[in-house]
Amino acid sequence: MNDITNIAPQRILACQLRQIGDVVLATPSFRLLKERYPEAKLDVLTEKKCASVLENNPHINHVWTIDKKALRNPLTALRYYRKVGKSGYDLIVDFQQLPRCKWVVRFSDAPVRLTFTPPWYNRHLYSHWSTPLNGYAAKCKASVLRPLGIEWNGEPPEVFFTxxxxxxxxxxxxxxxxxxxxxxxxxxxxxxxxxxxxxxxxxxxxxxxxxxxxxxxxxxxxxxxxxxxxxxxxxxxxxxxxxxxxxxxxxxxxxxxxxxxxxxxxxxxxxxxxxxxxxxxxxxxxxxxxxxxxxxxxxxxxxxxxxxxxxxxxxxxxxxxxxxxxxxxxxxxxxxxxxxxxxxxxxxxx
Incomplete structure (x- = not known):
């Protein structure tokens, strides 16, 4: 894998689905990404039930929501994942390697597709990966960013109110x-x-x-x-x-x-x-x-x-x-x- 510590992405997509607590625990990573690339637009892919905790987050430009009921038709779902993946991202960070995330990655042309060390059958989807660190869950999530030269330094989860x-x-x-x-x-x-x-x-x-x-x-x-x-x-x-x-x-x-x-x-x-x-x-x-x-x-x-x-x-x-x-x-x-x-x-x- 080539060195990516000096890349300058303009559009970033972070994929974090499922439980609400998991999305809250990913917010330190969103902050770290925005601080590392202040000129980039950062979007997040998550489930509809989790999206509200990301409202008013100043580090996030747009939230793509997955509505499972609206996407029950497989063809409708694939069209949506293709739309997300083809939105011009040059860096995708996949925190989970879940099927919905992988579809988005599969459709994407992003030159850098970063995740945790994947099993052999998923490696063709990603360009770079990182071994997760043990400890607090937000630290573990943020450790996927280490190939970018980003380290977690105790940043807590965040929710922003109007x-x-x-x-x-x-x-x-x-x-x-x-x-x-x-x-x-x-x-x-x-x-x-x-x-x-x-x-x-x-x-x-x-x-x-x-x-x-x-x-x-x-x-x-x-x-x-x-x-x-x-x-x-x-x-x-x-x-x-x-x-x-x-x-x-x-x-x-x-x-x-x-x-x-x-x-x-x-x-x-x-x-x-x-x-x-x-x-x-x-x-x-x-x-x-x-x-x-x-x-x-x-x-x-x-x-x-x-x-x-x-x-x-x-x-x-x-x-x-x-x-x-x-x-x-x-x-x-x-x-x-x-x-x-x-x-x-x-x-x-x-």
Whole structure:
């Protein structure tokens, strides 16, 4: 492979699909690309469900969205991928090598098509590749850029709000009987049972925190189909819990998180959004590894520490790592994070 550290691309396409958290974790790479090539136009290919977290991102010129329903017809899909691929890119960065990404790469005439080290049957699609680095997921993603002379230096995920969104969040927080920096967001849901801390444990942790900080509120987050989980946590926790009648959009949720004292939840997208909006987080880990944790004392991951932890399994008969990990085992970290945040906020106000 030839040296590409001195290329000067004018149009760049970054391909990052699937889960919302993965797209959030790719935002440091988008920043790094734009900083390396400030005159280039940077476009992103992602799925429709993920696109909103990229709105107002100053590093991105255009977002190509994949609407799976609209592209159910294979010929329609291929025409769309061809349109994207033939849009004059001279650098494509494929973070995943998923089939939809590969179709775009296949149709492209880009002289540099960069990805992670591909299996032998994909190598004909790419001109350059890089071995991924272990560690925090955003670091791992950014390591694909090393052949361009780009290194990750601790850049966190990012979400950018308009003034109108910030104003909406302030008004919404007040409408729910809360005050900025006087509430905790709680994310008790997860689509994988092996990543979901039981509702009774979330409720138990809320009670323990409430006993120390009786003025704090606890705002329960929920997505499509997750309201019953939120309501069960609220029922068990009792005083101090707030559940909005309106399900928030991704951007609304992140904007509310930006005003919170702390985020507590499972290992899912809201934890990455908390990092992106600079709100401390406490995440309870089940089957997932620590590669999802941002390296900072303000973002803490806790787990039972069993020999089988971080197994990455989607099914487990006992779920011992979650069922037997009690609120009392992480209350000290929660109180530390809350205390630090409240002290900082009080100093800023003073």
């Amino acid at each position: 003034d109108a969104e910030k104003q909406w969040a302030s008004e919404f927080v007040q409408s729910q009987g809360m005050q900025a920096h006087q509430f905790v967001t709680i994310d008790p849901s997860h689509r994988r049972i092996t990543r979901k801390w039981p509702e009774r444990h979330f409720a138990g942790l809320i009670k323990l925190i409430h006993a120390q900080y009786p003025k704090l509120k606890f705002f329960i987050l929920y997505g499509p189909g997750e309201l019953p989980v939120a309501e069960e946590v609220g029922r068990l926790a009792g005083e101090g819990v707030v559940i909005s009648q309106k399900m928030l959009s991704l951007r609304e949720m992140a904007a509310v998180q930006s005003q919170a004292t702390l985020h507590i939840g499972n290992c899912s997208a809201p934890r990455h959004l908390a990092v992106a909006v600079n709100t401390p987080s406490l995440v309870i880990h089940g089957a997932t590894g620590l590669g999802w944790k941002y390296p900072s004392d303000e973002h803490v991951s806790v787990d039972k520490g069993l020999p089988c932890h971080f197994c990455n399994k989607n099914q487990c008969k006992t779920r011992e790592c979650l069922e037997t990990f009690h609120p009392e085992e992480c209350i000290d970290e929660a109180l530390r994070l809350i205390g630090n945040r409240l002290d900082t906020h009080n100093e800023d106000e003073g």
